Each structure stands twice: as C-alpha cells, then as structure tokens.
Amino acid sequence: xxxxxxxxxxxxxxxxxxxxxxxxxxxxxxxxxxxxxxxxxxxxxxxxxxxxxxxxxxxxxxxxxxxxxxxxxxxxxxxxxxxxxxxxxxxxxxxxxxxxxxxxxxxxxxxxxxxxxxxxxxxxxxxxxxxxxxxxxxxxxxxxxxxxxxxxxxxxxxxxxxxxxxxxxxxxxxxxxxxxxxxxxxxxxxxxxxxxxxxxxxxxxxxxxxxxxxxxxxxxxxxxxxxxxxxxxxxxxxxxxxxxxxxxxxxxxxxxxxxxxxxxxxxxxxxxxxxxxxxxxxxxxxxxxxxxxxxxxxxxxxxxxxxxxxxxxxxxxxxxxxxxxxxxxxxxxxxxxxxxxxxxxxxxxxxxxxxxx
Amino acid sequence: xxxxxxxxxxxxxxxxxxxxxxxxxxxxxxxxxxxxxxxxxxxxxxxxxxxxxxxxxxxxxxxxxxxxxxxxxxxxxxxxxxxxxxxxxxxxxxxxxxxxxxxxxxxxxxxxxxxxxxxxxxxxxxxxxxxxxxxxxxxxxxxxxxxxxxxxxxxxxxxxxxxxxxxxxxxxxxxxxxxxxxxxxxxxxxxxxxxxxxxxxxxxxxxxxxxxxxxxxxxxxxxxxxxxxxxxxxxxxxxxxxxxxxxxxxxxxxxxxxxxxxxxxxxxxxxxxxxxxxxxxxxxxxxxxxxxxxxxxxxxxxxxxxxxxxxxxxxxxxxxxxxxxxxxxxxxxxxxxxxxxxxxxxxxxxxxxxxxxxxxxxxxxxxxxxxxxxxxxxxxxxxxxxxxxxxxxxxxxxxxxxxxxxxxxxxxx
Numbered sequence: 060x061x062x063x064x065x066x067x068x069x070x071x072x073x074x075x076x077x078x079x080x081x082x083x084x085x086x087x088x089x090x091x092x093x094x095x096x097x098x099x100x101x102x103x104x105x106x107x108x109x110x111x112x113x114x115x116x117x118x119x120x121x122x123x124x125x126x127x128x129x130x131x132x133x134x135x136x137x138x139x140x141x142x143x144x145x146x147x148x149x150x151x152x153x154x155x156x157x158x159x160x161x162x163x164x165x166x167x168x169x170x171x172x173x174x175x176x177x178x179x180x181x182x183x184x185x186x187x188x189x190x191x192x193x194x195x196x197x198x199x200x201x202x203x204x205x206x207x208x209x210x211x212x213x214x215x216x217x218x219x220x221x222x223x224x225x226x227x228x229x230x231x232x233x234x235x236x237x238x239x240x241x242x243x244x245x246x247x248x249x250x251x252x253x254x255x256x257x258x259x260x261x262x263x264x265x266x267x268x269x270x271x272x273x274x275x276x277x278x279x280x281x282x283x284x285x286x287x288x289x290x291x292x293x294x295x296x297x298x299x300x301x302x303x304x305x306x307x308x309x310x311x312x313x314x315x316x317x318x319x320x321x322x323x324x325x326x327x328x329x330x331x332x333x334x335x336x337x338x339x340x341x342x343x344x345x346x347x348x349x350x351x352x353x354x355x356x357x358x359x360x361x362x363x364x365x366x367x368x369x370x371x372x373x374x375x376x377x378x379x380x381x382x383x384x385x386x387x388x389x390x391x392x393x394x395x396x397x398x399x400x401x402x403x404x405x406x407x408x409x410x411x412x413x414x415x416x
Numbered sequence: 417x418x419x420x421x422x423x424x425x426x427x428x429x430x431x432x433x434x435x436x437x438x439x440x441x442x443x444x445x446x447x448x449x450x451x452x453x454x455x456x457x458x459x460x461x462x463x464x465x466x467x468x469x470x471x472x473x474x475x476x477x478x479x480x481x482x483x484x485x486x487x488x489x490x491x492x493x494x495x496x497x498x499x500x501x502x503x504x505x506x507x508x509x510x511x512x513x514x515x516x517x518x519x520x521x522x523x524x525x526x527x528x529x530x531x532x533x534x535x536x537x538x539x540x541x542x543x544x545x546x547x548x549x550x551x552x553x554x555x556x557x558x559x560x561x562x563x564x565x566x567x568x569x570x571x572x573x574x575x576x577x578x579x580x581x582x583x584x585x586x587x588x589x590x591x592x593x594x595x596x597x598x599x600x601x602x603x604x605x606x607x608x609x610x611x612x613x614x615x616x617x618x619x620x621x622x623x624x625x626x627x628x629x630x631x632x633x634x635x636x637x638x639x640x641x642x643x644x645x646x647x648x649x650x651x652x653x654x655x656x657x658x659x660x661x662x663x664x665x666x667x668x669x670x671x672x673x674x675x676x677x678x679x680x681x682x683x684x685x686x687x688x689x690x691x692x693x694x695x696x697x698x699x700x701x702x703x704x705x706x707x708x709x710x711x712x713x714x715x716x717x718x719x720x721x722x723x724x725x726x727x728x729x730x731x732x733x734x735x736x737x738x739x740x741x742x743x744x745x746x747x748x749x750x751x752x753x754x755x756x757x758x759x760x761x762x763x764x765x766x767x768x769x770x771x772x773x774x775x776x777x778x779x780x781x782x783x784x785x786x787x788x789x790x791x792x793x794x795x796x797x798x799x800x801x802x803x804x805x806x807x808x809x810x811x812x813x814x815x816x817x818x819x820x821x822x823x824x825x826x827x828x829x
Contacts, residue, residue: 083497085469088443093450217449218472220501238501242453243475246509253478253510253533331509334532334562334586336633345728347633352725354707355660356634359526359556359579362660366707367724378660389526389555394503 095214098242099201103188103212108143108167114185114209116169121146123287125278126271127264128302129316131324132401133170134235135227136186137179141167142260144287152290155298155342157261166191166257172237175226186221187239188212191249191257198255200245216242235398244395248324250331258324262291263300271302300341303407314411315341317404321383321393337368350379351415361390371415380405380412441469441495452476460484463519465491473502473524480512486519489543489573496524497547504530504560508537517541527557537561538568546576550599552656554578558600562586563635570594578656579663580605581622584612586636592617601657602627602666603648608634612641618648624663624670625651625690630677631662632700632732641680642825648672649688652754665706667692667757669750669771676700676734681825682741687773691750692760694773695741697789700726700734702777702804706758735781740822742792746773766811767798775800776818778810790822791815 100106103113110117118124122143130138144150148161160166171185190201203212204219218241224234240247249255265282268275275281279297282288291297300319301312319341325332326339335356338348347353350368355361355378363381370376382392384405391397448463449472455461457479463486473496476482486492496505505524508514513536520543521528528544531537544558558574561567562585569590574581574597581600584590587609594616597603603619605627606612612628619625625648630638648671657664666673669692674680676699687694704724726732753760753771763771776789778801791799793815801817803810 083441083469084438085441085498086443088446093447093454095454098454216453217446220471236500238472241449241472241475243477243507243509246477247475250477250510331532333635336635347725347728353633354662354724354726356631357556357560357562357579357583357585358658358661360552360658361556362658364659366660387525388499388501389503389524391503394526395501398501 095216098216099190099192099199099214101214103203106165106190108141108165113211114183114205116185122167123282124269125260125265126267126269127259127320128267128300129264129304129320130259131320132397132404134237134397134399135176135225135233135401136170136172136237137183139169139171140259141169143167149289150282150287152262152288152292154262154292157257157259158265158288160193160257160260162193162196164193166260168259172223172225176228177226177230184223185209185212186223186237189245191255198249198257200242200249200255202239202242202245204239215239218242218244238396238398240395247331247395248393251329261300263298266294266297266299267302271305303404310407310410310414312341314407317407321401321404325393350377359389360387361392363390369412369415372413374409374412377412380409383408439467441467444468445470445472445474449474455479455482457481463487463492463494467493467495469495469498470505471498471500473499473504473507473526475502475507475509476511476514477508478510479514482511482513483515483517484519485515485517488518489520489541492519493522494519495522496528497522499523499525502526504528504555506530507532509533512536514538515540519543520545521558522547524555526555527560528555529559530557531561531564533563534561535565537564537566539570539572540568541571543573544575544581545573546578548576550576550578550653550656552578552658554656556580556661557583559583560585561590565589567591568593573597574603575599577601578658579661580627581619583607584609586634587612588636597625598622599653601653601655602663603651605629605663606638606641607631608636608638609641610636610639612638614641614643615645617646619646620648620650621653622651623653623655623657623668624666624673625649626671627663627666627673627675628677628680629662629673629675630700630733631675632726632729632734637732638677639679640825641677643672643680643682644684647686648690649686651690652692652750655756662703665703665757667760668754669693669760671695673698674736674739675703676736678733678737678739679823679825680736680739681823682739683743685744687744688747689749691748692753692757692763692771693775694746694748695744695775696759697736697739697741697774697776699736699777699779699781700732701779704734733781735779735784735787736776736789737781737784737787738823739788740790740824741774742790742822744793746793746797748773762802762808763800766808767800767813770798772798772800772813774798775802777802777804779805786820788820788823789818790820791818792822 145163151159205212283291301316303313303317322339374380385391460483465487503526508531511534517540546554556579567590577600580602581597590612598621603622671690672695753763
C-alpha cells in the first residue's frame with residue numbers, strides 16, 4: 060500500500076511538472092443589447108429597396124443593379140450590387156475616381172453563397188447586406204446581418220462570424236467561417252483621409268456591361284441615357300479597368316487590376332496603408348512605390364524572411380506574393396475581408412511577377 | 417508517518433512554480449466592440465477588472481476626447497491569444513485626444529496596440545506583452561503609434577515583441593518617458609518622427625535598447641530628437657526578428673542605434689553591459705549593403721537581380737548628421753562582442769577585449785562635407801571611426817575626429 064502510494068505520488072509529481080499547455084478556459088459572452096437606433100434603421104426591410112420576399116432581392120422602382128469589372132475577393136462570396144439615386148438627382152462623372160453620387164444616394168451590396176456554385180441561380184444563402192448612405196454630404200456605412208430563415212436582416216455594428224459551406228466550381232464541398240465586418244472594419248477599407256467613400260463604382264469599374272453580359276448595354280452609357288449621369292465623355296475616351304477574370308487580357312493588366320481592387324483601397328497615397336510606402340493602384344508606375352526592390356517598413360512576421368516587396372522574376376522571394384498567399388492574421392493581406400486564399404488571384408500575381416524584369 | 421502527507425508535500429514543492437492555476441477568461445468581445453463604436457465623444461469607457469479573451473481585433477475609429485481606462489495593468493487583462501482575425505489587438509484610428517491607461521494587452525497575432533492618424537494620444541501604464549519566452553512567432557510591435565501628432569507614452573511596459581516594443585513611426589511631437597522595455601528585438605524605436613523626447617526609460621535584455629531611425633520611401637522624414645537619462649543595459653538578447661525587417665540587422669549587444677537621422681542629442685544616459693556596442697551611428701548605406709550582402713550569399717544569382725531601390729526616394733538622406741553625444745556614463749563588463757553579426761566580428765579584431773562604447777560608420781555624404789558627428793565623453797570611452805566606405809582602412813579611435821561643438825536640441829513645446 061505504502062509503496063503504491065509513493066509510486067502514484069512520483070508519477071503525479073512527474074506529470075504535474077511537465078511544462079504543460081494549459082487549455083484556457085473561456086466563458087461565453089452574456090448577451091447585452093445596446094440601442095443602435097441613432098445609427099440607422101433596425102431592419103433592412105424598412106428601407107423598401109426590394110419588391111416581394113426580401114430574399115429574392117428584386118429591386119423596387121428606382122433601385123438599379125450594377126456590377127464591377129473587377130470585384131474584391133471576399134472568400135468566394137457572390138455579390139449583388141444596387142444603387143438607389145434620389146429621383147431627379149444626378150451622378151457626376153469623374154474620370155479616375157469613384158463617381159460623385161448625389162445627397163441621399165444609397166449603395167446596396169448583398170453577400171451570398173449559392174449552395175452549388177455551378178448553379179448560381181439556384182438556392183442561396185444571403186449573409187449580409189452592406190449599405191453606404193450619403194447624408195449631409197458624408198457617407199455612412201451600415202451592416203445588416205440576415206437571419207437563418209432569410210426573411211430579414213438586422214443592423215449589427217459589431218460584426219459576426221457565420222460558418223458557411225457550399226459546393227465549389229470543381230464539385231468539392233468548401234467551408235469558411237465567414238466574417239461580417241464590424242462598422243469600424245468597414246471604415247478600414249472605405250476611409251480616404253478621414254472621410255468615408257465608396258470604393259467600387261468608379262467609371263473605370265462601371266465601364267462595361269452588367270455582369271459582363273455583352274447583350275446588355277454599357278452601364279455608363281445606360282446611366283447617361285437614363286439621365287442619371289452628368290458629364291460622361293464619349294465612351295471610347297473613358298478609362299477601363301481590366302477584368303482580372305478575362306484571360307484574353309494581358310497578364311499585367313489583369314494582375315494590376317486584381318492588386319488594385321484587393322489592395323489599393325488601403326495602399327494608396329491617401330489610404331490607411333500609406334504608412335507602408337507601398338502603393339498599388341493600377342496607375343502607379345514608380346517601381347519603388349510598387350514594391351520592386353522595396354524593403355518592408357513595419358511588416359514584422361509579414362516579411363516572411365524576405366527582403367523586398369517584389370523581386371522581379373521571383374515571386375517566391377517577393378513579400379507581396381507571400382502575404383497574399385497567407386491566412387495568418389498577422390501576415391495575410393488584405394488584413395480584412397478574407398479567411399481563404401484567392402487561389403486564382405494569387406496565381407495571376409505569380410505569373411505577373413515571374414514576367415517582370 | 418503519513419506517507420500521503422509526504423507525497424502531497426512533494427507534489428506541492430515540485431510544482432509550486434510552473435503549475436499556476438489555469439486562468440479563466442471572460443468574453444466581452446461583442447459588447448466591448450459595440451461600445452467602442454457607439455461611445456460618444458468626451459466619454460470614458462471603463463474596462464472592468466478581470467481576464468478577457470478576444471478572437472478578433474478591437475477597433476475604435478474617429479472618436480474625440482475619449483478615455484479608455486482599466487483597473488490597472490495587473491488587473492484588467494485583454495488577451496488575443498485566440499485571435500483568428502485582424503492584424504492587431506486594439507486598433508485606434510483617426511482620433512483626437514485619446515487616452516488609454518491602466519490595462520494589459522497580450523498575445524495578439526499581429527501588433528498588440530496600434531494607433532494611427534490620431535492627434536493627441538496618451539498611453540499610460542499600459543503593459544503590452546507576448547507571454548512566454550521571447551520568440552519569432554510573437555507579434556511585431558507592442559505599442560505602436562504611427563502617423564500621429566502629440567504622442568505620450570509613459571510608465572508603460574513592453575515585453576516580447578519580435579520587432580520593436582515601443583515603436584513610434586512617422587509621428588510629430590512625441591514623448592516617450594519612464595517606460596520599461598525588455599525581451600524585445602528593439603526595446604524602444606523612434607522612426608521617421610520629429611520633435612521627439614526619449615527620457616527616463618529603462619531598456620534591458622533586448623537585442624538593441626533604444627533606436628532612432630530614418631528610413632526611405634515613407635510619408636515623412638524624422639529629425640530633432642533628445643535622448644537623455646535613460647538606463648540602457650544588458651541588451652544582449654539574440655535577434656529573433658523576421659529577416660527583411662530593418663531591426664533584423666541589429667547586432668545583439670547594441671545599446672543605442674542611430675540610423676540616418678539628424679539633429680539628435682544623446683546625453684546623461686547610463687549605458688552598461690551592452691556587449692557589442694554602446695552607441696552605433698550609421699547610415700542607411702551600410703544597412704543596404706549588409707542586407708544586399710546577405711542576399712548575394714543566400715540567393716542563387718542574387719545580388720545582380722535583387723537591388724534595394726531606396727535611391728528612387730530622391731528626398732531621402734541616408735547619412736546621419738548633426739549628432740551630439742556627450743556626458744553619458746559607459747561601462748561594459750563584457751570582453752567580447754556578440755559574434756552573431758559581421759560588425760561584432762569586426763569589433764573583436766579591431767578593438768580586442770574591449771568592444772567600443774561608440775562607433776560611427778564614417779560613410780561620407782558626398783553632398784555634405786562635415787557630418788557634424790560630435791562626441792564628448794571621458795578619455796577612457798572607446799570611440800571608433802570605422803571608415804566603412806573604404807573597407808575599414810582608416811579605422812581610428814581618435815577622439816579628436818569628433819571634437820566639434822555639436823547641436824543643442826530645443827524641443828518645441
């Protein structure tokens with residue numbers, strides 16, 4: 060008995076003194092409710108953007124669908140975009156920036172996953188609807204999160220993580236913990252200087268047909284014809300951002316378009332990542348600003364042990380390639396809006412860097 | 417004899433040290449983030465006492481005159497150990513007159529506390545750390561204001577950063593005082609900032625104690641820094657930064673490093689037992705050459721194709737000038753520099769058994785005849801002019817090379 064007790068004691072001592080990884084005990088959050096009525100309407104349906112059941116996203120009169128030549132990657136989520144321009148008001152053309160939308164404009168962006176990506180018109184799950192509303196000369200961001208029943212979306216400023224699964228284009232089942240941003244994270248991308256602006260609807264992005272459907276008119280021409288857009292020059296003179304998905308375009312144009320839409324909302328002279336000195340608008344020509352032979356500034360682990368942003372001809376020695384290929388929160392770029400790697404985009408950038416000299 | 421008692425006593429003795437009770441963490445993620453969004457300008461947000469775990473970064477944007485206050489750095493702990501999203505722990509942006517005080521931030525996957533584009537930021541009695549041993553997996557910056565104006569960081573503690581503990585970048589009018597930094601690669605770093613005072617801090621057990629850097633290609637350049645009454649000792653930790661970052665080239669055993677900066681006064685500091693160098697004064701040319709050298713060695717066909725393009729920033733001056741170092745107290749009980757770096761090996765041969773207290777790389781600026789690197793220390797201080805541009809040919813320890821009047825920095829208030 061005594062021997063056994065000592066033996067057990069020794070074993071316990073040894074076991075207890077292993078440097079063990081203590082599993083942290085994390086208690087769940089108690090639900091609290093904070094009044095958000097000062098920020099916006101509580102329910103998406105209150106805006107009357109859509110006719111019929113909300114989940115069909117059928118635009119009501121005065122709500123116009125639009126699409127972009129090159130959209131931001133958001134964990135493979137599909138997006139349906141609409142804009143509501145107050146009747147009688149007009150958008151002002153801008154050659155290389157986002158269009159100048161009138162007071163009262165609402166930009167509506169819905170994020171959803173078809174159950175089967177090969178049948179995008181089939182059953183879908185809508186996760187969130189983000190509104191950009193122009194009031195008193197300033198833009199405001201309002202995120203609405205859809206319920207599971209898909210009957211309503213509710214204003215929620217603190218964001219949410221929603222597990223999603225779908226059948227991918229290749230037939231494989233994919234999953235992601237989709238992250239709805241909190242209202243400050245919206246600003247993380249939409250801030251220019253200290254003001255919020257839309258990112259997508261520039262003339263360069265809208266210069267094309269809705270959803271790349273060639274049987275439909277050019278969106279800018281259509282808006283001008285509908286008397287909604289002022290100052291549109293002849294369409295042949297309007298800049299056009301390449302579609303990175305269009306493999307008939309040169310690799311450089313596609314890769315630079317991909318970098319612009321995924322990176323340049325921050326990585327520009329007046330964006331939140333100006334501190335890095337890396338600028339990725341498709342119009343940038345200065346090689347150092349573009350990252351070529353540029354050492355990192357405050358990258359930390361993000362450098363991946365590599366010395367320069369871009370090493371021409373050597374994607375595997377380029378920090379940019381490393382960071383867009385990562386999903387570590389402290390390394391990955393962009394910092395927000397994805398949990399997955401955009402395989403196709405990463406491959407495109409790789410081709411471009413390989414060709415650089 | 418009660419054997420069970422003996423066993424229990426043995427158990428308690430053997431395990432009293434490492435086996436702390438597991439912490440219980442509360443979750444206030446959603447409510448705290450919502451408060452940070454909805455807080456009204458001029459209000460105070462009181463963080464409760466306790467241990468709180470987060471999975472996403474906390475952000476506050478565009479607020480004015482807000483005080484965020486915990487119950488003390490040992491009592492209010494915000495941990496980001498379970499973080500799956502966001503490149504920092506707490507992120508403050510576009511604010512005015514923000515005060516953060518009396519709490520701890522731990523274990524973010526990126527930077528622990530980042531503040532950008534904020535006019536008026538005070539960080540007081542905040543402890544920011546990566547727990548456990550210092551390691552490369554730790555985040556880059558513990559306390560990180562960038563592009564801010566009127567910055568005060570005081571009585572705070574920074575531990576375990578894989579880059580810099582207290583890191584102020586591209587900022588205007590900065591006071592870093594009475595802080596403690598250890599187990600970081602760089603204890604305290606002021607980068608591309610102007611009108612900076614760094615005083616009363618203690619930095620030890622870092623790779624480098626206190627750094628003042630000016631780097632190319634950024635929004636603004638730095639100048640006018642006073643560094644005084646700091647206690648910078650025993651900064652001999654191995655360098656665990658990720659390669660590619662400029663601090664990865666800091667030799668272990670560095671007290672102060674002044675890189676490509678100008679209009680700086682360094683005085684009245686205690687500089688002890690930093691085994692490679694007390695104060696290094698170097699140009700960005702040297703850093704670029706050292707990293708290019710590494711590339712040539714590491715990468716097949718390297719140096720010819722891989723070039724640091726920093727000269728494209730035509731406004732950047734890579735050479736330090738107008739540096740005044742005087743009346744500091746040096747001591748070094750180490751006979752050998754750290755040999756982890758080429759510069760350490762150079763000191764071993766050129767200043768055998770007596771690593772230099774101060775060294776200047778001596779790379780001349782072709783556009784500026786007199787760099788005005790002025791040093792006045794007592795006779796026994798070892799001061800080296802390296803002549804790095806000529807492969808150390810005219811390396812000298814003659815104090816007279818630095819006998820000039822020197823600048824006196826007046827910091828605007």
